[in-house]
Amino acid sequence: MAELRKTPLYPLYKQYGAKTVEFGGWDMPVQFSSILFEHDSVRQRAGLFDVSHMGEFLVTGRDARAFLQYMLTNDLSRLESGMAMYSPLANERGGCVDDVLVYCLTSDSYMVVVNAGNIEKDWTWLQHHADGFSVSLDNRSDATALLALQGPLSERILQKVTPADLSALKYYRFVQSRVCNASALVSRTGYTGEDGFELYLRPEDAADVWAELLSLGEPDGLVPCGLGARDTLRLEARLPLYGHELTEDISPLEAGLGAFVKLDKGDFVGKSALQSQKLHGLRRRVAGIVLDGRGIPRQGYSVLHQGRTVGQVTSGTMSPTLKMPIGLVLVEADLGSVGTELAVDIRGKQVAAKVVKTPFYKRSAGENPASPQS
Structure with missing residues (x-):
């Protein structure tokens, strides 16, 4: 090991x-x-x-912005020096290679911050797609x-x-x-x-x-x-965690991150698959639940509706702020609406749950809003 x-x-x-x-x-x-x-x-x-385990890549060169526009689902055209932006990094099937933060250092220099467990994978992924772009990639994670x-x-x-x-x-x-x-x-x-x-x-x-x-x-x-x-x-705060709400098989649209998928910009990796999902409708979606009973919804636990398995828990905990069990679940799309009655199988016992509006916790009005990030 x-x-x-x-x-x-x-x-x-x-x-x-x-x-x-x-x-x-x-x-x-x-x-x-x-x-x-x-x-x-x-x-x-x-x-x-x-959080020094996170990874940092420098992307520089004449085509740095164009390259990242092609790799990310969000629209970097609005990004100016001194600004940062959150974006999923999609694969061709519309799933997520990762979710990242992009820092615009200059018009042709960017820092991309990636999740710790994905450093090697993301590095290989970006290098693989860099052909044809006038860019230089520098893995600064260890520095x-x-x-x-x-x-x-x-x-x-x-x-x-x-x-x-x-x-x-x-x-x-x-x-x-x-x-x-x-x-x-x-x-x-x-x-x-x-x-x-x-x-x-x-x-x-x-x-x-x-x-x-x-x-x-x-x-x-x-x-x-x-x-x-x-x-x-x-x-x-309902912020996604890679490997839970986002995976190679869970798209940003299914994860509720549609605001960070700009289908009206130019071509990008995964665009066709994500367009198809939006056009034909999602088969599943991530929703927030609270439990009406004892137990904590853990990742991988089955979610049921009227006795039928309809999805699984992606994340769950006993909320220290709200003093109740909360969770995020990936379920059939039509069962992700607020108010839907569900159940979570906790060690063989079906514990009642209800879909609620998220985020579960939000700061007072006038403060900076929560936003997803790596």
């Missing part, structure tokens, strides 16, 4: 009490204190995540560390250590600046449903930035957080 990979912050994990697990080939912290405490800290104050500072107090905390005017930085915008005297790309993005920032750094700077942020943020309640809280936070 291959040795698990470690982020630049791994030597600090023990100091902060981390409990680690295998995730996408990496040895990552699932929690530092408790998932519930970390979750609540992000909802109410702020949390700091090490990039990534910290995510999330929560309603994240701006106040980060402003202490950066000269960038964070109040002027809009959602899905970024600036090149300094954080704790380290060079960083500061992006107003995240994967928690809260306001927050993602900091792209040199690996050798990550530990010092991590430690200084936690020290200076302690009076505001900043705590280190693991992947456990990241998962419960993203699920409450």
Whole structure:
């Protein structure tokens, strides 16, 4: 068995009490204190995540934009320098190779952020399609560390250590600046449903930035957080997780990401299949459910309607914010409407469930809205 990979912050994990697990080939912290405490800290104050396992590719050259327009389902024509965009990366059948963030550095230079477990696959996929385009691809994953500072107090905390005017930085915008005297790309993005920032750094700077942020943020309640809280936070905000709501066989349309599929732009990989899905109607779709009974809907559990299996759970948890079992399910399309009565088979017992409007949790009006991301 291959040795698990470690982020630049791994030597600090023990100091902060981390409990680690295998995730996408990496040895990552699932929690530092408790998932519930970390979750609540992000909802109410702020949390700091090490997400340096994510992958980063640089795409440069005369045809950089045209190449990414062809590879992604979203429309990059609206992307200007200093802006980021979320997009599925589709295969020819309309399924998802991955879902990514694209950062426009200049008109012919982009950073593509991919999921950790898909780095090798995505790299091969992009290289395979690069023929005919005047582009250069550079895998910068090992040369990039990534910290995510999330929560309603994240701006106040980060402003202490950066000269960038964070109040002027809009959602899905970024600036090149300094954080704790380290060079960083500061992006107003995240994967928690809260306001927050993602900091792209040199690996050798990550530990010092991590430690200084936690020290200076302690009076505001900043705590280190693991992947456990990241998962419960993203699920409450109905943000998809690759391998769950998105796979090679689940299309972005089926996953409810139609807003990020621009069929009216030029040609792109998967366009024909996605057009056909839209024209003929979806056979299945991802919907949100709450359980009316005991148990937690786990990935892979069968979903039933009037005793008939109609789909399966893609993600589920006991919502720390709502104090009830919630889940995302992939079911027959006509059974994904709000109010539909379903059941989840939990260890042989059918537990009643109902389709509800998502996201399960949404921040107060006037704050940055939740949006899918890698």
